[in-house]
Amino acid sequence: MSAIMRGLWKLTWLEIKIFMREPLGAIGTIVVPVVAFVILGRVAALPSSRASSNMIQVALPVFAAILIALSAVLSLVTIISIYREGGILKRLRATPLRPPTILTAHVVVKLLLTAVTLVLMMLAGKRYYPMDVKVPVVSFAIALLISTWSILSIGFVIASLVPTARFAQPVGAVIMYPMVALSGLFAPIDAMPAALQVVARLTPLTYAVSLLRGIWKGDAWSAHLGDVAALVAVFAVCTAISSRVFRWE
Amino acid sequence: MTPQPVIHVAGCRKTYGATVAVDDVSFDVEPGEIFGLIGPNGAGKTTTMECVEGLRVPDRGTISVLGLDPFRDVYTLQERIGVQLQQAQLQKRIKVWEAVDLWTSLYRRPATDSNRLLEQLGLTEKRDAWFMNLSGGQKQRLFIALALVNDPEVVFLDELTTGLDPQARRAIWDLVRGIRERGKTVFLTTHLMEEAERLCDRVAIIEHGRIVAIDTPERLVARHCPERTVLLATADPEAGERFRAIPRVDSVAGHSGRFTIRGRGDDLVTDVIHCLSENRIRVTEFRTVLPTLEDVFLTLTGHSIRD
Numbered sequence: 369m370s371a372i373m374r375g376l377w378k379l380t381w382l383e384i385k386i387f388m389r390e391p392l393g394a395i396g397t398i399v400v401p402v403v404a405f406v407i408l409g410r411v412a413a414l415p416s417s418r419a420s421s422n423m424i425q426v427a428l429p430v431f432a433a434i435l436i437a438l439s440a441v442l443s444l445v446t447i448i449s450i451y452r453e454g455g456i457l458k459r460l461r462a463t464p465l466r467p468p469t470i471l472t473a474h475v476v477v478k479l480l481l482t483a484v485t486l487v488l489m490m491l492a493g494k495r496y497y498p499m500d501v502k503v504p505v506v507s508f509a510i511a512l513l514i515s516t517w518s519i520l521s522i523g524f525v526i527a528s529l530v531p532t533a534r535f536a537q538p539v540g541a542v543i544m545y546p547m548v549a550l551s552g553l554f555a556p557i558d559a560m561p562a563a564l565q566v567v568a569r570l571t572p573l574t575y576a577v578s579l580l581r582g583i584w585k586g587d588a589w590s591a592h593l594g595d596v597a598a599l600v601a602v603f604a605v606c607t608a609i610s611s612r613v614f615r616w617e
Numbered sequence: 618m619t620p621q622p623v624i625h626v627a628g629c630r631k632t633y634g635a636t637v638a639v640d641d642v643s644f645d646v647e648p649g650e651i652f653g654l655i656g657p658n659g660a661g662k663t664t665t666m667e668c669v670e671g672l673r674v675p676d677r678g679t680i681s682v683l684g685l686d687p688f689r690d691v692y693t694l695q696e697r698i699g700v701q702l703q704q705a706q707l708q709k710r711i712k713v714w715e716a717v718d719l720w721t722s723l724y725r726r727p728a729t730d731s732n733r734l735l736e737q738l739g740l741t742e743k744r745d746a747w748f749m750n751l752s753g754g755q756k757q758r759l760f761i762a763l764a765l766v767n768d769p770e771v772v773f774l775d776e777l778t779t780g781l782d783p784q785a786r787r788a789i790w791d792l793v794r795g796i797r798e799r800g801k802t803v804f805l806t807t808h809l810m811e812e813a814e815r816l817c818d819r820v821a822i823i824e825h826g827r828i829v830a831i832d833t834p835e836r837l838v839a840r841h842c843p844e845r846t847v848l849l850a851t852a853d854p855e856a857g858e859r860f861r862a863i864p865r866v867d868s869v870a871g872h873s874g875r876f877t878i879r880g881r882g883d884d885l886v887t888d889v890i891h892c893l894s895e896n897r898i899r900v901t902e903f904r905t906v907l908p909t910l911e912d913v914f915l916t917l918t919g920h921s922i923r924d
Contacts, residue, residue, distance in 0.1 A: 378722050382708075382715055389710040389747075455705035462672060462702060464695045464723050 375465050379473040387477060397439055398485045405432040405489055406496045413498030424498060430580045431553055433508075436485050437516040437576065438548070440478040441523040442540045447474065448527040449536040458617045467616070475520050482516045483509065503584055511583040515576035518599035521606035522572060528613045547573040553581075572602040621684065623648050623771055623802045624669055629678035631664050638664040639675070640826040646771075651793065651803040653817035655810065655910070657922050661826040662806035663703050666775050669804070670700055683770060696725055699764030701757075703775040703806075709749040713740055713759055716748065717766060724767035731766065738762045738792065754785030761792055772796055774805040778812060790816050810910040810922060822914060829917050834910055841916045842908035845885040847878040849893075850902035859896050863888050875902075 387393050409428055412419035448471075451457045460470050486509055523540070530539045550557075550564065551573040557565055568574050579595035589596075622645035631639040639661040646652040654662045667673045669680055671687035671694060680687055685694045707716055717731045735741050738758040743751060751759065757777060764772050774793065778786040793816055796803055807813055813820050814834045821831040830837055844867075852874050860869045865888055866880040878889055886905050893900060914922045 375723050378719050382711065382719055385715070386708050386710045451708075455702060456707060458672075459702055459705040459707065462670065462695070462700050463720065464692055464725075466692075 372466060372469055376469050376473055376476075379460075379465070379470065380476045383473055383477045384480065387481075397443060397481060398488060401432060401436055401439065401485055402489050402492050404435075405429070406492050408432075409493075409497045426581060426584060427553065429493070429503075430577060430584055432489060433486065433512050433580050434515075434548060434551070434553065434573065434577060436482055436489075437512065437519050438544050440482050440516055441519050441526075441544060442537060444474055444478050444520055444523040445527045445530065445540040446533065446536040448524070449530050449533040452527075452615065452617060453533045455617065461616055471524065471614075475517065478520055479513055479516060482512060486512055502586075504586060507583050507589070508580070511579050514596060514599055515580060518572060518603045519576065521603045521610070524610040524614060525606050528610055528615055544573075547571045550574065551577040553577050572599065575599050575602075620648050622646055623683060624652075624804060625679075625681045626665070626669065627679050629665065629668055629675045629680060631661075631668060631673065631675045637826055639668070642678070642823070642826070642828050644821050644828060644831055646802060646804050647819075648802055649797065649800060650818040651797050651805065651816055653813045653820040654804070654806045654823055655808065655813045655817075655820050655914075656823040657808055660823045662808075662823055663775055664826075665823070666773060666804070666806055670698070670773055671695075696767060697769055698771045698773065699767060699769035700773040701760040701764045701775060701777060703779075705760070707748045707759075710747045712745055712747060713751070714744040716759065717762055720763045720766045726767065734762050734765060737795075739788075752785075753781050754788065757781065757785075757789060758792070761789075761796075765796070769801065771802045771804060774803065776806055776808070778807070778809065786812070808922060810914065814910050820910070822910075822917060824918050830913070837910065837913045838908050839883075842912045843881040844908055845880055845882065846906040847886060847889045848876070848902070848904045848906060849878070849889075849900045850875045851898055851900045853896075853898045855896070856898050859892055859898065860889070863892050 405428070409424060411417065412424050412428060448457075457470065461467055490503075490505060522543075526540050526543055527536070530536045550560075550568040550571050552568060557568045557574065560568060575595040575598035579592050579599070582592045582595070583589075624644075624646035626645070627643045629639055629642040630637070642661070642665055644652075654665060656662055664673065668675045669682060669687055671682075671691040674688050682694055683697055687694055713735070714731075717735065721731050732741075735744055738761060740755065740758055740762065743755055746755075748756065748759070761774075761777075764774070777793070778789050781789065790812070793803060793805070805816070807816075817834060819831065819833050820837070821828050822837075823829070830841070832840070856874075856876065857869060857871050860866060860871075860876060860878050863878075863880070865882055865885050866878055868879045870877045870879075878885075880888075892898070911922065
């Protein structure tokens with residue numbers, strides 16, 4: 369057990385260092401979403417804008433949070449496919465590292481990154497965001513981590529599907545972005561055509577959005593146990609699928 | 618009592634869909650030897666090696682490594698073997714010392730001092746360099762270092778010197794001999810016949826997934842390619858006649874004083890020297906050409922390994 373934990377810790381720390389060495393690695397994933405969030409908020413708050421206060425107070429921050437989660441997932445898919453193509457996954461597997469440890473390290477790295485980006489966004493928001501929003505910060509952070517963790521498991525299924533690293537980003541985007549459109553973030557699901565409603569209710573992001581929006585507005589966790597259960601179910605199903613179809617080489 | 622083989626492979630078969638990659642492959646690797654699996658690309662070398670390493674499961678056949686089942690006992694076995702994989706990479710921006718440090722932390726008994734290991738492999742100056750900035754030879758030396766961190770009993774090297782220049786290749790050969798001198802067993806694959814000949818104590822020639830011959834390089838050459846050739850230069854006008862009179866000589870070709878004498882058997886060279894000395898023939902040049910594993914491969918398969 370201790371050897372497994374030591375391997376996990378070493379590999380996680382190493383992957384963080386390697387990620388920070390990527391040109392644009394830190395800036396692209398951490399700074400860009402924060403800046404975009406602040407700018408969008410200010411634009412929406414301009415007198416000429418017809419954005420509702422609900423838009424500024426709830427929709428935009430939740431959208432930003434979802435984008436953080438998505439960028440973590442897309443980055444995971446890309447890294448996994450690059451590692452597979454370069455034989456890095458295969459090389460790591462030919463050590464006493466257990467296969468789940470290798471993949472868990474990447475999940476931990478992405479969750480840490482998500483947490484850091486969220487904290488920065490909160491800090492930037494406090495100073496520069498146009499409206500003072502009272503939010504249960506810790507609960508929201510936990511909600512975002514649960515959502516990201518669940519969606520990352522979809523990332524492993526996508527990483528098994530993409531043929532080469534070159535397709536990782538586009539394939540990931542084509543699968544993930546339509547989920548955002550159907551998630552109920554922009555248009556209420558009840559207002560959608562019946563067929564789309566069915567699809568929306570099958571989309572994992574719908575539950576992430578519902579959870580994040582609820583917690584952001586100050587709902588109690590007990591009101592969102594269904595969302596959490598759905599996200600855990602997504603994780604369980606996707607992990608079961610990837611343990612069968614995941615390709616190491 | 619003969620010692621237990623370190624690696625025992627019997628009747629191993631592996632297919633990918635309709636393609637038979639390896640068929641009925643059997644061989645033993647003895648303790649302390651450098652054993653080479655040689656053959657052209659696509660012959661089944663890597664598949665065989667990866668079955669032995671426990672990375673693939675054969676469809677049929679039995680394999681044991683150090684008395685263990687490589688697939689069932691993979692984690693026990695990994696503590697006792699070191700592997701270098703063909704065409705594997707590391708993270709582009711991982712530093713040399715970080716890779717060695719990670720690998721060292723993964724094994725229960727890392728017996729080797731990692732600084733000394735880096736020094737032995739000539740990587741001390743590169744310890745802070747990123748993997749992506751290493752030369753091909755430096756990358757391969759790092760992979761050898763990673764294969765040695767746990768002081769393994771058996772070391773697997775898959776196409777270790779492919780893509781390296783001759784100088785880097787020679788340096789790697791010296792390192793591999795050093796591994797054997799430390800009492801370890803080495804199992805390697807190569808498609809370079811020169812490498813096999815210089816490095817391996819015994820080789821198995823594999824073609825289309827089947828092993829066609831196993832022995833020491835010298836015995837393979839002696840058995841399958843007994844031809845010997847002597848090249849010499851002399852001004853003696855009678856020389857051609859004399860050479861043709863040697864019993865074991867098959868053919869003599871020569872013009873303007875340069876002769877190519879062909880025959881079979883180890884005694885051919887002695888016979889030619891006798892003939893020169895008996896007839897007081899003065900030579901200005903004398904060279905023997907022995908067949909190589911390359912010729913053995915050609916004889917056994919009917920085509921060159923480079924085709």
